[in-house]
Amino acid sequence: MLVFILNAGSSSLKYQLMNPIIKKVFASGICERIGIDGVLKHEYSEDKELKLDIAMPTHKEAIEAVLSTLTSGEGKVIDSINDIEAIGHRAVHGGEEFSASILVNDRVIETMKKLIPLAPLHNPANILGMEICQELMPGKPNVAVFDTAFHQTMPDYAYMYALPYDQYTKHGIRKYGFHGTSHFFVSNEARQMLDRKHNTRIIVCHLGNGSSVSAVHDGKCIDTSMGLTPVQGLMMGTRSGDVGAGALQYMMHQENMTIEEALDIMNKKSGILGISGKSSDLREVLEGMQNGDERCRLAVDMVAYNIKKYVGSYVAALDGVDALCFTGGIGENAALIREKVCAGLDAMGLVLDPVKNNKRSKVARDIATNGSASRIFVIPTNEEYVIANDTFKVVTESR
Structure with a gap:
């Protein structure tokens, strides 16, 4: 077809x-x-x-x-x-x-x-x-x-916000998650690389201009970092990620902003761009860091730290981890970000091999040490294949 x-x-x-x-x-x-x-x-x-x-x-x-x-x-x-x-x-x-x-x-x-x-x-x-x-x-x-479909398997205690319950029943205010086709593809590829279809605990880090992390148990999403909208979760190219409501209110009062103006800042002028003051492209920010730019260094450290916090929380949510996966433009190409995310995760069974990590490749690969209890994969995503394959299945079943 x-x-x-x-x-x-x-x-x-x-x-x-x-x-x-x-x-x-x-x-x-x-x-x-x-x-x-x-x-x-x-x-x-x-x-x-x-x-x-x-x-x-x-x-x-x-x-x-x-x-x-x-x-x-x-x-x-x-x-x-x-x-x-x-x-x-x-x-x-x-x-x-x-x-x-x-x-x-x-x-x-x-x-x-x-x-x-x-x-x-x-x-x-x-x-x-x-x-x-x-x-x-x-x-x-x-x-x-x-994009949201893969995350519909999240349990209610994971997708609900602790707002008055009628905000959910009246307006559907809850966590939905995004990048679902990528998380679906990469988690399934990881299961094949593990050569296991059952009892698998996989964390997928989809890292690009837009970024999100998901916790996947036996092929089903149990939690993800993005929320009602894509601005929640990780620090991204121009999105702020998690920001306390009080900080948002204070900024609005100090700058005499409307909510629309504040959200525009959170979506388009924050994240890597907002912190570095240089670019939303991590490649340019990494170059700035190497040239001694302190704000670029801060942006890089913040990106890695945010990812690492979500990885650690999802290891807890999954009661362990069998594979940590990196995908997306940053996840597949930024060896330094992978190194910083994995640093200190040895106790969780995730031990990065620095030589494997720094080898460039366009194919899926394992960058953990041979002795690592859990695997660390770099898996190129293929969202277009998921869309095409789903289209084929739906059309075939409808005939």
Whole structure:
């Protein structure tokens, strides 16, 4: 089955064309600056690339440009859009309504619209991508794959906030978690690397511009760091992560801010960027630290310390750990962050091998010492494969 994978953002659109049965990617790319001018970056035939300036006033023109590039001209990989058998969509927030991937219909779209207050930056773009694909490729099945679905197995004592209970019953205020497709993929890969399907205790650190940690027992999430929104949890590229409500209130009073202005700071001007004053890109901050920049050093130490605290708490929640996994741009590439996170975790059975840790590789690998009681894995994530595979399963089961 040839699946068109779509990840629609507010001003960008990532895509991939994949056969999940044989795990073959035919093309991938991104549309950027939608609504401004429009740039299409298209990768195909393994090592070929195209960069096209195409007017994209709306997402519809962006998707039309992608379909045209896939079926004609230099970047052509298929003869017709009829070769596409299904469309898989990344959907950020499914609330409590969606605990698994689902075939898109009017009811699904209407339910997602009701959830927009929980993800005002993401759900509208996700819905728009679905509606445009229904218009441009009528009759083709569309499947929504939710970031939140994997975390729906959390027990109530893990996902509830200690607010008045009616805030949950009236407004659905609780922890939902995100990056679910990545946590699902990496935890399953770890189980295979452990060669065990049962009684597995796995901690996944998805570390990138957005970061989260999950505790996974026997393939099911029992806790995760992100909450009602993605700002809770770890310190990230521009997000603050955990901040006490009192600190937020005090900042608002001191700076005479509205709640919207305060949240904008917490989401877009905090985290690695806010502390370093240099960049939200950890690579630039690590370089600054090496050049003696004290604020960059502080940002790096804070990032590692925050991750380490969550790892330790999840070892307790899981009653031990069989594998600690690192994934995402930072998790896969920043050896120093992995070293700092694992330092002192020997008593928990996690002993990092510094030589293995500093070897670069694009494949999954074990970087623990041979004598380590628990394993430490670096596993490249593949969220697109999860979306494509879920789409294949949902469409096949619906026939």
